[in-house]
Amino acid sequence: MLRQTSLGTLGLSVGGVLFLAGLVAYVTDNPTLNLAGFFYGVPLLLGGLALKASELTPVPFTKPTSKDILELREQQATATQNQIRLDVTRYRYGQDAHLDSSLSSLGLSPTDEERPVLTGLHETAIAGAYALVLEFESPLIPLEIWEQKREKIEGFFGPGVRVTVTQPAEERVDVALIATS
Template sequence: MNYLLAPGNLITVTGAVLTVIGTVAYLTGAANLSVPTLFYGFPIFIGGLALKTSELPPAKLINSQNALKAAKGEAPDELIKLVGDVTRWRYGQKAHLESSLEVLKLWDEDNPPQLKEIELLKSPDGYGARLKFELGGVPLGRWQEREDRLSRFFATGLKADLKILNSEEIDLTLLPINAENTSTSQHTDNESKQSQ
């Protein structure tokens, strides 16, 4: 993903270019060019800076775009929507899935959990997902207490499994209820391919 092409960056650069063109036109006496470019450029520049201060980058999608397109016909709509929601730029939010984490009581206002990666997992029994979170200010015990509720929250027919990666990160794996063993082995295969 190219962070230079973030909407906030594009708007800020566009506004800055228009402002510079307008300023140069004003200083050289080209009133026809200076008025519209300054009139539009400066507010666009300020708006872009405002977006940059509230920017939340997308979570990293592990699957290829081809795999994601193939999954759209088979995976539950809730999972496809989840992937779409967390893999786009967000503005004015502290974390992806902010409202969901608040409902699940997995929220800390000062240091919320951050979704870093998402991966669709395919198994013979259907599709699931793996979400990698930085815990932030929410203790691991609170995640473990809500493991059953996490199973029912994102889509029906899934079972949640928490895997502790280190003291600050966890994997939340949501698997079809009959596919826990097969998807886990596929996930391990994917990790080994990535490390090569």
């Protein structure tokens, strides 16, 4: 549940309420409540603003995951597949994009402007094996470069993972991480 909660919004909400309570206490001449409201409210409000400014929202699932696929995930998913799924579906702070360091390591992000953007993901079965499909918006990196890097992607996200790269639409690339165990 906390993975789907924005700490920035939480900080802004709690800090705002405490700050307003302190402001009301100041107007009504209640020094104890005034001090507590300002002492706790202002830092929480500023912290919430800072988190909100550096917030990276979770990547949505583009297709619902069926019970069969959930069972397959429990049986076959690698630790890396689970880590990627959990990392990209929660709020992140202080990063430019999901998987930005991974894409840089793979040579798929020469500059921030050229970096593919993870726009969605879904889980499926491919030939009876669990697959986590990462959906990238990739207008500046063509499919040919993704295909050249396929073995490197396998090595990076492996062991126990086979990778396929497809282009379902123009400027979009799907990277399927398929469990092999």
